[in-house]
Amino acid sequence: MNDGADLRELTALVAIVSHRSFRKAADGLGLSPSTLSHMMRALERDMGVRLLNRTTRSVAPTEAGERLVSRLEPLLRDIDAALAEVDNFRNLPAGTLRINTSEIAARLLLKSTLPVFLRRFPQVSLDLVTEGRLVDIVAEGFDAGIRLGEAMPQDMVAVRFGGETRFIAVASPAYLATRQVPRVPDDLKDHSCIRFRLPSGKPYRWEFEKHGQEISIDVPGMLTLDHMELMAEAAVDGLGIAYISDRSAQSCIERGTLVTVLDDWCPPIPGLFLYYPGHRLVPPALRAFIDVLKETG
Known part of the structure; x- marks a missing residue:
């Protein structure tokens, strides 16, 4: 991108040309007309070319401005689509969910939680890794772990399920x-x-x-x-x-x-816990898994 332009200014330029009005463009962008006018003067100054012809009653792009806007419009649509796609990951369960667990816990999940979860959230790919050793789930790239309460790291958010065990x-x-x-x-x-x-x-x-x-x-x-x-x-x-x-x-x-x-x-002990780091934003897929776990476990 030209050093003299930023995305906010270019988006504003497209809005002005689309509406043929500073006021309507400003309303759509949530800015004042004077702020928008100042942004365009700064953009033209930094780019070294006039982009808009202004009168007291109208605004229209110059040839340079029209050519620039024609190239910007499809690019901005692609950016909006890309951001919307990422937004879906934030709001809807999708992508890969990696969970480290013991084999006993995995067998329990296969009988109850996993069939419901996979049927309800087909856009989630579940990667369930079973191993005896207790791993650092953050360092090894897991979203969550499942272990007995006595083996669970203490600095984690924990969700108990499956009842007591012995x-x-x-x-x-x-x-x-x-x-x-x-x-x-x-x-x-x-x-x-x-x-x-x-x-x-x-x-x-x-x-x-x-x-x-x-x-x-x-x-x-x-x-x-x-x-x-x-x-x-x-x-x-x-x-x-x-x-x-x-x-x-x-x-x-x-x-x-x-x-x-x-x-x-041989008294009962608390049993199994799903755990995950509390300092991170909980991914939608993990949140959905926890909800199903509470429902079925």
């Missing part, structure tokens, strides 16, 4: 038939336990609580896994006691292939 100790009836059922967490030291490896590589210490008494145990066991569904399968196969989420064990418990032990040492 981590429970389970084993197959066949495994327990040949061993003494544990009554307190310390009894696990005499059992074969299916251990869980954290994303950091460290073994997870099983955590129990009863009447305010908290116990954390590094359980013994020959088998270590990093996936709760596999831990449930291993427990069903009689390989030992597993400590997993109630959602991972639910179907096996209903079929009778797993039973719970130490039930009174």
Whole structure:
């Protein structure tokens, strides 16, 4: 663009030529006629060419002004269309929504929230990434994350869903038939336990609580896994006691292939939260997802 012209002045020039009137153009632009007249004098001075012929009763473009306006009009329409398109992204859910989550949470969303959301907002592309490690959602380009409340970063806006959950100790009836059922967490030291490896590589210490008494145990066991569904399968196969989420064990418990032990040492915990940074403008797609999550979760 010529150094002597800015978009505001060029838009005003087009309006004046279109209306053939300073007053009507000023009304449309929300400016006073004197302000508009001053802008045109400044534009002509900076460009070094006369653009308008003025009389006390009329205004008309010079040849230079008419040629300039004829080139500007389609460009300004393109700019308006581009701004309107961006405005749609601000007001209507569209584009890509990236959410980092655990596999258990993703399975829960697939049964409830996601079918409703995708049907209701077809212009949104949902990128759901499941992984065990807890990531920095801002640094890695995610709009939101989903984790258990105890694992969620503290400096985030949080939306709870899915109700309470529990981590429970389970084993197959066949495994327990040949061993003494544990009554307190310390009894696990005499059992074969299916251990869980954290994303950091460290073994997870099983955590129990009863009447305010908290116990954390590094359980013994020959088998270590990093996936709760596999831990449930291993427990069903009689390989030992597993400590997993109630959602991972639910179907096996209903079929009778797993039973719970130490039930009174496994209290409920708050469960799952969707979280996102509070210092950012919430994208329309994320706002829409949260609304559906509250409705279905």
